[in-house]
Amino acid sequence: MKSLCLALFAAAMLTQVQAALVTKTISYRQGDTELRGYLAYDDSVTSDKKAPGVLVFPEWWGMSSFVKGRAGALAKLGYVAFAADMYGNGQFTSDHNKAKELASAVAGKPVMGERVQAGYDQLIKTGLVDDSKVATIGFCFGGACSQILAYSGAPLKGVVSFHGALIPASADAAKKNQAKFLILQGELDPLVPQAARTAFIKSMDEGKFDYQFLTYSGAVHAFMNPDADKARDDGLDGVGYDPEVATRAWAQMQLFFKEIFGQPS
Template sequence: MKRLSIALFAVAALGGAHAALVTKTVSYRQGDTELKGYLAYDDSVTNGSKAPGILVFPEWWGLNDFTKGRAEALAKLGYVAFAADMYGDGQITTDPAKAKELMTSVAGKPIMAERVQAAFDQLVKTGLVDESKLASIGFCFGGACSQVLAYSGAPLKGIVSFHGALVPASPDAAKKNKAKFLILQGALDPLVPEEARAAFIKSLNDGKFDYQFLSYSGAVHAFMNPDADKARAAGLAGVGYNPQVAARAWAQMQLFFKEIFG
């Protein structure tokens, strides 16, 4: 009976030591701008037991609950996830006009490359990541952010772009890039027209990228985000949540990570 009691105590102790999700807001800087990112990881990850690191770049709405939720979902899969602040001071909005204003203040400008690099540097600074196993994902505007980071030559194993804006790779970007690409688009996305897709794919072919480009039937823009239907109801055309496609795309991302991280 004594041995049984000891055994039961040991089992209970092990059960009580289960891993827990750790989340925190992390302040960092790009130039004079204070940025507020969101870090998520399993508490089994320590400086002595590192995990692959994933950057998460948000839609044009900013670092909102949807983006934080994706970081948490990645942490539950065993990754250290850092969701980036692209606008400063953690600014978010639900107003399309304000979102456009915020995005255009950054998109296509030198500050965009500087801010994606700042997010990358902050992920590495956590000391929790295996620096040989780094990747980036992004949604909408965040998809473009992931592409820009890869084009800079950042040591990424891969990037995943969900219904992202598509940024053609220049010859110089192709030379610098180290990442495999997984591009997941809605076949009916009116915000990324066919000519934009064709120009993007041509640039990847010309640059001899290792890429996968998946087009999901029936899906429009923002198919990953459950709040997209609210945005459409409020008058934002061309967006809509598609739970079946969202599940397929997330599963495809997981297969991709298994490939690139080994």
């Protein structure tokens, strides 16, 4: 019996050693614009053994190490994660004035919807994703991107928005939407004022969405991102990292995914 236990333990350890995180920069297109997303998955996932997919939309900084790290963390949880490029050429900036310029060129324009759709399409094209089990998460600007994709009628199981800009759902969006929503906001976030929250919640109620709206006491904007404090020191008001809230919010996302997907296979 002892020998059998040792053999089983050794086999389990070998499986753990063999499992590895695969990451790739993926080039794809939206119209004439070349986009460069970031794909992460466990190498146990194959076209014959697919996993749920999670599309990740970044903050207005673009393709940062933070958003790539979140994709990697999702892959370690058993998901195929793809961080979508919203600006083209994998652009990233740490300057908040430049970030505002980049986001303003996309936000609220037709190209925003086209690029969120391009990200979704590229995730599915990997051939690694069970396309009946797809969700999206987004941070700040990316939270709005996630909402836009769901409102378009994309076949999503869920949307998770971390300190995201909130876009009230139209009646048409309510008819098209297929996703459950998890909205995670900081209580003291000055970039998403109470009026915006009230309008969003009203639209969710009127559209009969299945949604959760959680508010974290004491948290401001960008509470998930460890680089938020540097951005604040560089002159961006209203932001700040909160490690305790970040841990709680990420755990809440995991519970939500277990609800909509079941346990990763």
